[in-house]
Amino acid sequence: MMDKLTKYLNTHPHNELHPSEIANLLKDLDEKSFNEAVQAIPQDIIADVALELPDRYFEDVIESFSIQELAKSVSELESDDQTDFIQDLEEVDSQMAEDVFNELDKEDQADILQLKQYEESEAGAYMQIEVYTANLKDTVNDVIRQFAKLRKKDELENVNYLFVTDEKNNLRYGVGLDNLLIFDFDKTLNANIQENPEKYKPVAGNDYDDIDDIVQKFQEYDLNSMPIIDKQGILLGRITSDDIYDIINEQATDQMYHLAGVDDDAEDDEDIFKAGKARAIWLGINLITAIGASLVIGMFATTLQSFVALAILMPIVASMGGNAGTQSLTVVVRQLALGDIAKHDAYRTIKKEVILSLANGIFFAIIMGIIASIWFDKGMLGIVIGLSMIINLLSAGFFGSMVPLLLKKMDIDPAIGSTVILTTVTDIVGFLSFLGLATIILL
Secondary structure, eight states: OHHHHHHHHHHSOGGGOOHHHHHHHHTTSOHHHHHHHHHHSOGGGHHHHHHHSOGGGHHHHHTTSOHHHHHHHHTTSOHHHHHHHHHHHHHHOHHHHHHHHHHSOHHHHHHHHHHHTSOTTBGGGGOBSOOOEEETTSBHHHHHHHHHHHHHTTOOOSOOEEEEEOTTOBEEEEEEHHHHTTSOTTSBHHHHHTTSGGGGOOOOEETTSBHHHHHHHHHHHTOSEEEEEOTTOBEEEEEEHHHHHHHHHHHHHHHHHHHTTOOHHHHHSSOHHHHHHHHHHHHHHHHHHHHHHHHHHHTTHHHHHHOHHHHHHHHHHHHHHHHHHHHHHHHHHHHHHHTOSOGGGHHHHHHHHHHHHHHHHHHHHHHHHHHHHHHHTOHHHHHHHHHHHHHHHHHHHHHHHHHHHHHHHTTSOTTTTHHHHHHHHHHHHHHHHHHHHHHHHHO
């Protein structure tokens, strides 16, 4: 694998080296080879490579370089990536982060300080300060010449959308480069745009907007980039689709972890105690709820002693309810994350999940009722487990959809705690309905 990395570095021109490809090769190396390989990477892209690697590799990368080398590499990044690197470095070594920051030029420092003022949930934290703009009074010829000049100097990247501003730098319009090519080159941008001004109305975000709202706009309007403005309409920067992809991946990871009762920050940390503590909290909560379910079983000890078959069949009821509830829970949590459920949609969502769960409950109740009747040669036992499965799957569909909707309304992440609550409900309802019906019907 070390040979593969060396070959990649030797066979690609310096300006074609892609940080993500290098990062993928580095991850497959052992510790000794990793440290050797890092030294071979061109210094101007080492910060980019460090950002592409998982967090646990970050410290191993930076300790291989001097302050000056890191600063030179950081200066090659876009402003949003510069800010990410400095913030990641602050978590590892605050003094080193300060030293690297002080080595940067004043313009880069100002950009980083501007972006650091935003909270992690705000759109401004994800924007690039570097943005290609043109004035309404500029002719199309002038714009294209200026764009070509900057592109040749490699001062622009991922530009497919021209932001048009007025004299006060207020964002007025947005023009795709494909549309720019069909303009009259001798006329000003304003003259061309006024032929159909509504067509060039930009989809913009405010710097203090919630980043989740920005992600939703990207998906709704199928955007490649979005201008970010302040309250006065002044253009501050842009957010590009690559940042949105990263955010979507992070959100999906967070949801998966939360549904499993795992803390995403703790799992990314190399500290085993921290990760173990985070998991132990949810396991402790789960233990308490399991004891509650066991207390319900204990209420029917006499019934269980009279019919041993109940103990054999009991896990089936709980398992079916748990799985049905998890299906509803997963669907609703994901739809909430994607913005597919509107505020007035709660009733429709719950109704759909209840009907689906009830239909499955009746279907599998008939199957399991027949199996139990033949298995233990007792027809009434089949009726008991059949009715219990219908009740439990019905409650699973109801609570599986209601719990995340309720948490969302309370401004709590629907993925956090939903699984524990749902498991408790389906276990208790399952055991209570099954053993309760058995007590009433069989005794």
